Amino acid sequence: xxxxxxxxxxxxxxxxxxxxxxxxxxxxxxxxxxxxxxxxxxxxxxxxxxxxxxxxxxxxxxxxxxxxxxxxxxxxxxxxxxxxxxxxxxxxxxxxxxxxxxxxxxxxxxxxxxxxxxxxxxxxxxxxxxxxxxxxxxxxxxxxxxxxxxxxxxxxxxxxxxxxxxxxxxxxxxxxxxxxxxxxxxxxxxxxxxxxxxxxxxxxxxxxxxxxxxxxxxxxxxxxxxxxxxxxxxxxxxxxxxxxxxxxxxxxxxxxxxxxxxxxxxxxxxxxxxxxxxxxxxxxxxxxxxxxxxxxxxxxxxxxxxxxxxxxxxxxxxxxxxxxxxxxxxxxxxxxxxxxxxxxxxxxxxxxxxxxxxxxxxxxxxxxxxxxxxxxxxxxxxxxxxxxxxxxxxxxxxxxxxxxxxxxxxxxxxxxxxxxxxxxxxxxxxxxxxxxxxxxxxxxxxxxxxxxxxxxxxxxxxxxxxxxxxxxxxxxxxxxxxxxxxxxxxxxxxxxxxxxxxxxxxxxxxxxxxxxxxxxxxxxxxxxx
Amino acid sequence: xxxxxxxxxxxxxxxxxxxxxxxxxxxxxxxxxxxxxxxxxxxxxxxxxxxxxxxxxxxxxxxxxxxxxxxxxxxxxxxxxxxxxxxxxxxxxxxxxxxxxxxxxxxxxxxxxxxxxxxxxxxxxxxxxxxxxxxxxxxxxxxxxxxxxxxxxxxxxxxxxxxxxxxxxxxxxxxxxxxxxxxxxxxxxxxxxxxxxxxxxxxxxxxxxxxxxxxxxxxxxxxxxxxxxxxxxxxxxxxxxxxxxxxxxxxxxxxxxxxxxxxxxxxxxxxxxxxxxxxxxxxxxxxxxxxxxxxxxxxxxxxxxxxxxxxxxxxxxxxxxxxxxxxxxxxxxxxxxxxxxxxxxxxxxxxxxxxxxxxxxxxxxxxxxxxxxxxxxxxxxxxxxxxxxxxxxxxxxxxxxxxxxxxxxxxxxxxxxxxxxxxxxxxxxxxxxxxxxxxxxxxxxxxxxx
Numbered sequence: 016x017x018x019x020x021x022x023x024x025x026x027x028x029x030x031x032x033x034x035x036x037x038x039x040x041x042x043x044x045x046x047x048x049x050x051x052x053x054x055x056x057x058x059x060x061x062x063x064x065x066x067x068x069x070x071x072x073x074x075x076x077x078x079x080x081x082x083x084x085x086x087x088x089x090x091x092x093x094x095x096x097x098x099x100x101x102x103x104x105x106x107x108x109x110x111x112x113x114x115x116x117x118x119x120x121x122x123x124x125x126x127x128x129x130x131x132x133x134x135x136x137x138x139x140x141x142x143x144x145x146x147x148x149x150x151x152x153x154x155x156x157x158x159x160x161x162x163x164x165x166x167x168x169x170x171x172x173x174x175x176x177x178x179x180x181x182x183x184x185x186x187x188x189x190x191x192x193x194x195x196x197x198x199x200x201x202x203x204x205x206x207x208x209x210x211x212x213x214x215x216x217x218x219x220x221x222x223x224x225x226x227x228x229x230x231x232x233x234x235x236x237x238x239x240x241x242x243x244x245x246x247x248x249x250x251x252x253x254x255x256x257x258x259x260x261x262x263x264x265x266x267x268x269x270x271x272x273x274x275x276x277x278x279x280x281x282x283x284x285x286x287x288x289x290x291x292x293x294x295x296x297x298x299x300x301x302x303x304x305x306x307x308x309x310x311x312x313x314x315x316x317x318x319x320x321x322x323x324x325x326x327x328x329x330x331x332x333x334x335x336x337x338x339x340x341x342x343x344x345x346x347x348x349x350x351x352x353x354x355x356x357x358x359x360x361x362x363x364x365x366x367x368x369x370x371x372x373x374x375x376x377x378x379x380x381x382x383x384x385x386x387x388x389x390x391x392x393x394x395x396x397x398x399x400x401x402x403x404x405x406x407x408x409x410x411x412x413x414x415x416x417x418x419x420x421x422x423x424x425x426x427x428x429x430x431x432x433x434x435x436x437x438x439x440x441x442x443x444x445x446x447x448x449x450x451x452x453x454x455x456x457x458x459x460x461x462x463x464x465x466x467x468x469x470x471x472x473x474x475x476x477x478x479x480x481x482x483x484x485x486x487x488x489x490x491x492x493x494x495x496x497x498x499x500x501x502x503x504x505x506x507x508x509x510x511x512x513x514x515x516x517x518x519x520x521x522x523x524x525x526x527x528x529x530x531x532x533x534x535x536x537x538x539x540x541x542x543x544x
Numbered sequence: 545x546x547x548x549x550x551x552x553x554x555x556x557x558x559x560x561x562x563x564x565x566x567x568x569x570x571x572x573x574x575x576x577x578x579x580x581x582x583x584x585x586x587x588x589x590x591x592x593x594x595x596x597x598x599x600x601x602x603x604x605x606x607x608x609x610x611x612x613x614x615x616x617x618x619x620x621x622x623x624x625x626x627x628x629x630x631x632x633x634x635x636x637x638x639x640x641x642x643x644x645x646x647x648x649x650x651x652x653x654x655x656x657x658x659x660x661x662x663x664x665x666x667x668x669x670x671x672x673x674x675x676x677x678x679x680x681x682x683x684x685x686x687x688x689x690x691x692x693x694x695x696x697x698x699x700x701x702x703x704x705x706x707x708x709x710x711x712x713x714x715x716x717x718x719x720x721x722x723x724x725x726x727x728x729x730x731x732x733x734x735x736x737x738x739x740x741x742x743x744x745x746x747x748x749x750x751x752x753x754x755x756x757x758x759x760x761x762x763x764x765x766x767x768x769x770x771x772x773x774x775x776x777x778x779x780x781x782x783x784x785x786x787x788x789x790x791x792x793x794x795x796x797x798x799x800x801x802x803x804x805x806x807x808x809x810x811x812x813x814x815x816x817x818x819x820x821x822x823x824x825x826x827x828x829x830x831x832x833x834x835x836x837x838x839x840x841x842x843x844x845x846x847x848x849x850x851x852x853x854x855x856x857x858x859x860x861x862x863x864x865x866x867x868x869x870x871x872x873x874x875x876x877x878x879x880x881x882x883x884x885x886x887x888x889x890x891x892x893x894x895x896x897x898x899x900x901x902x903x904x905x906x907x908x909x910x911x912x913x914x915x916x917x918x919x920x921x922x923x924x925x926x927x928x929x930x931x932x933x934x935x936x937x938x939x940x941x942x943x944x945x946x947x948x949x950x951x952x953x954x955x956x957x958x959x960x961x962x963x964x965x966x967x968x969x970x971x972x973x974x975x976x977x978x979x980x981x982x983x984x985x986x987x988x989x990x991x992x993x994x
Contacts, residue, residue, distance in 0.1 A: 202766060206744075210723065214700040221699075228658050231636050243629040247606075247621075247665045249648060270708045270715055277690075278753050281735040289797070 081109060093117050300361055307364040311371060557595065561604040566622070568607055570595045575609055575620065589620045592630075597640075601647030602689065606665075608650060610641040617641050617650060619665070631663050645689025645709055660694070662712060671712050677702065679742075681727035686734035691715065691753070693737050695725050704728060704739060706755065716755035722747060726770070733779040736796070740784075743768045748784055750799055759799035763792055771876040771894075776886040781905065785877025789893050793908070803908045807877070807893035807901060810860045817912045819949045820855040821942070850917065850940060852949045861896045861915055881923065883930040888946075890932050892920050900934055902944065914944060 072080040085096040096117060098110040379395060557570040560580060567578045573594050577587040589609075597610035609618045615638040619629035637655025644651060648665045657678040662671040676682055677695035684693050689709060696703040702725040706716040724742040731738065736758065741747040746769030750758040761784070768787035775782055781802075782794040791805040811818055866873035878894040888911065889903040897919035904911040916936045923934040934942040940951045 199766070213724075217697075217700050224656060224658055227656065231634075231654075231658065241629065241631045241663050241670075243619075243665065244627050246667065247648060249646070249666045266711055266713055270711075270713055273690075273708075274715060274753055278735055281733055285796075 088117055093120060297357065300357060304357075304361050304364055307361075307368055311364070311367055557598050559598055559600055561600045562602055563604040565604065568598055568600065570598055570609070575607065577607070577622065587620075587622065587625055589618075589625075591618050592616060599641070599643055601643050602645055603647045606643075606647060608641060608643060610638065612638050617652060617663075619650070629665065633661070636661075642683070644692070645685050649709075649712075651683070673705075673707075677725060679724075679726050681729060684729050684737075685709070686730045687732050688734055690734065691730075693728050693730060695728050695739075697725070704737070704751065704755075706737075706753070718751070718755040720749055720751075721757075721760070722749065727773065729773060729775060731775050731779040731782075731796075732777050736779070738773060738775070738782060740770045740773055743770060743787060745769050746786060748773065748782075748794075750782075761792075761794060761799065761801065763790075763801070763804075764788070768873075768876070771878060772880050774880040774882055774889075776882040776889075776905070777884055778886040780886065781882075783880050783882070783889055783891075785880050785891060787873070787876035789876060789895060791877050791880065791889070791891055791903075793889075793905075805889075805891070805901075805903055805910070807891070807896060809863045809896060810858055811910075811913060812858045813910070814857045816857065816910050818855045818857065818859045819852040819912065819914045819944075820859070821850050821914075821916045821951065822853045823850050823917065850951050852914075852951060855915075859913075859915075861899050861913070863896050864894075866895065879923065881925055881932075883925045883932070884927055885930055888925075888930055888932075890923055890925070892923070898936075900932070900944075902932065911946075912944070912949075914942065914949060916942065 081096060089095055094113055094117070096110055096114050098108045098113075383395070559568050560566070561568065565580055566586065567580045567583070569576050569578070573591045575587075575589040575591060575595065575598065576585055577589075578585050589607075591609050591611060593611045593614045593616070595609045596612045597608075599608050599610075601607070605622055607620050607622070609620070610616075611618070615633040615636070617631040617633075617638070619631070621627040631650065631652065633652055633654055636658065638652055639655055639657065640653040642651050643649070644662070650663045650665070652661045652663065653659075653676060654661065657676050660673040660676045660683075662673065664670070673694060673696075675696045675698050677697045679695055682695040685691070686693075692707045692709050694705045694707065696705055702720045702722050704716075704718060704720055704725075705714055707713065708715050720739050722739065722741040723745050726740055726742040728737055728739045730736070735753050737751045737753070739749045739751065746763050746765070746767075748761045748770060750760075752758050763784075763786065770784055770786050772785040773782070774785075780796050782796070782799075783791050784794065785791045789807045791807075792801045793803050793805070794800065795802045864874060866875050874897070875895045876893070877891055879892040881890050882888070882905075883890070887905055889905055891901045891903065893899070893901065898916045900914045900916070900920055900923055901910060902912045902914070903909070914934065916934070918936045918938055921935045921937050923932055925932050929945075931943060931945040934944070936942070940953050942951045943949070
């Protein structure tokens with residue numbers, strides 16, 4: 016095949032131009048040259064091809080060409096073109112059949128090769144485009160990588176800068192703190208210095224004052240005096256008392272006493288206030304506790320599947336607290352344990368209530384999420400819808416009422432003569448009157464019935480009273496008889512029987528027993544009730 | 545609200561008698577006693593020099609007039625006008641003078657606070673108290689008048705002496721753990737004494753009547769400390785106002801802070817009612833205006849009407865920036881007052897001088913804020929009800945109550961409200977009376993019964 020390629024006919028240049036146009040897109044890639052060459056070598060069309068073909072075999076070199084072809088074909092594995100030669104010297108004859116077969120074979124081969132070539136070319140194209148695509152991707156990714164690397168470097172740089180700033184700020188903060196500390200120390204030292212100076216100045220000042228005081232006192236000036244027309248009585252009307260040693264002490268003690276009394280009164284008053292406040296607060300707490308317990312106790316009827324610890328503790332707590340409630344008088348004491356008990360129980364109840372409310376919240380949210388309607392739990396949406404509906408209804412009713420009122424007003428306001436007005440008025444009330452009449456009659460009937468019943472009841476009560484009295488009398492006498500019987504039985508036996516029979520029938524069955532066993536058994540009182 | 549006639553006054557000296565029947569006022573060296581209802585002059589006394597201080601005795605029978613320049617105290621009697629008493633401190637000088645609660649002793653503080661002399665009007669005795677401390681509030685009597693607490697300083701240490709007023713015996717004498725005691729005040733129930741340090745250190749100490757230290761409270765260190773202290777009338781709360789612009793409330797059970805009230809320049813909470821005083825400006829008259837403008841035009845505030853408007857939150861109040869390098873800066877809580885039922889506390893922050901803040905003590909939060917056009921000079925609660933009266937130096941008196949706010953124009957020309965004093969009367973129909981003072985070219989005072 017290499018020979019074919021090297022044979023470049025000038026006539027083929029135009030061919031190659033066509034081909035190059037055909038494969039213009041693949042001009043740049045090295046594979047395109049190859050394909051170009053292949054195509055160039057494979058298309059057997061146009062008249063130039065004939066010249067190409069006639070160049071090999073002419074009329075002069077038929078034998079040479081045949082032998083050459085034969086050689087080539089045999090090397091390619093084709094059968095020889097010559098007939099079977101009988102001898103070596105004789106000229107070999109061309110086997111037409113073999114030639115034709117060879118030609119056919121060659122054609123078939125050519126076709127196969129063409130197909131294969133096409134396939135290869137298409138594959139080549141595909142691979143070429145894939146490769147291009149991959150190269151593009153690669154280029155893009157490389158770009159991306161580059162940019163991301165640059166970004167990363169930028170971020171790292173920024174991070175570094177921020178860290179730097181952070182460190183600077185920390186440093187500044189530390190410096191500021193140090194400065195603050197320093198200033199505080201300075202202030203403290205200055206304060207002590209000022210205090211010291213102040214004290215010194217004050218001492219000097221005090222000395223001056225003392226000196227001045229001495230001078231003032233020493234001067235004994237008559238001017239420092241009080242001039243008064245006459246002395247006024249004391250505000251409380253009492254006379255001043257002499258001041259001796261004893262009275263001084265008593266004054267002192269009295270003053271102390273009074274002072275302590277005042278203080279004690281104040282403390283007592285305050286303590287009373289605080290106790291009252293305490294009692295009130297305790298009452299409030301207890302009430303709260305009771306209410307919380309009552310709130311939580313209906314939860315006992317809740318489905319027992321949720322019998323986790325909380326409900327268990329609720330029940331036990333309720334039982335516990337019920338017992339505690341009975342000891343309420345203990346709460347009035349304000350000892351430590353009682354106080355702690357109260358606060359602990361309140362806290363417990365509160366926790367239970369809180370967990371319960373949380374559970375309810377969860378339930379509500381679950382209903383939202385899962386969308387099933389538990390009978391006990393109404394989802395918020397439904398609730399809202401209901402409220403909206405109700406509001407609408409209320410609005411409508413209000414409007415209706417308003418219109419009715421208006422109509423009524425109109426009716427009443429319209430001028431009409433007296434008859435019609437009175438008639439109208441009566442009309443409005445007619446229905447009411449009718450209804451009233453009915454109810455009245457009903458009421459009267461009921462009253463009558465009640466009277467009857469009452470009468471019968473009273474009669475029955477009277478009868479009952481009488482009967483009871485009779486019964487009591489009989490019982491009393493019977494008992495008396497029995498008592499007597501116990502002592503003197505033989506005499507009374509017959510009388511007993513008579514007495515017993517006076518009772519109601521239920522006791523009759525006892526008679527034979529009493530009768531039959533007069534001595535062995537004690538007479539038992541028959542129950543008559 | 546009725547206003548009476550204007551009468552003359554000097555140096556803002558005008559006091560109602562404790563029983564509410566009389567009103568004493570001074571004009572230069574004359575003491576004028578008027579009937580409180582009719583303002584008719586009952587008595588007229590003449591002192592030897594200009595009067596600097598007037599005080600009624602607790603039983604309304606005597607009035608003392610202190611003449612600091614001359615070092616004299618003159619006492620006048622209402623029952624016997626011819627009775628007179630003159631106390632001369634002579635070379636010792638006089639700095640302050642006050643009555644004792646029983647109305648029969650006068651305590652004179654001599655110059656340089658050398659001593660306090662207790663002069664008795666019933667006996668010839670004189671007592672001396674040495675080393676009294678020269679501070680903001682060194683003497684305080686209990687409300688029932690039984691005890692006197694006195695701040696002293698010896699050897700650079702502060703002490704407090706408690707004296708029994710009936711016989712001037714020393715009951716207790718103890719030292720306080722303060723650097724420089726600035727003031728002491730009894731609780732209204734007379735059982736607890738609050739003593740606080742100067743503004744260089746935030747410290748307030750609470751002592752029981754028998755001298756035991758009950759508790760100490762210190763909110764912070766180093767910055768300027770306590771500026772003002774106020775007890776609630778029920779003795780349940782002690783409000784401590786400090787230079788950091790906050791009021792801290794201590795409770796009487798544990799003496800610990802229960803809350804602190806800040807005074808920010810911006811109010812954001814919509815639940816707070818903010819009353820802003822707004823001027824109803826007079827209509828502008830177009831046309832020729834005289835030039836130079838006549839004197840009467842100067843001082844527009846006195847002639848314009850003003851009303852209160854409820855401002856909607858957020859409201860920002862005018863703040864004053866204090867000079868940082870001067871002593872006694874204008875920051876912090878300068879004035880505080882509890883209402884008589886202890887339900888409200890009115891405060892003024894000196895960095896927002898035009899605003900009065902009213903706090904609800906039951907709920908422990910800010911109830912209302914009033915912003916005036918000019919700086920608030922003083923405010924005082926009505927002694928019987930929860931009504932606050934505010935003076936800003938303008939010609940109006942402002943009243944606040946939980947129901948609302950009103951500004952009242954005080955009639956009179958060129959009138960400026962400077963000081964407000966409320967007295968409670970004894971018994972009878974018309975109770976609280978207010979007096980507004982004015983100072984200007986012609987000093988005058990006005991009394992308003994309401």
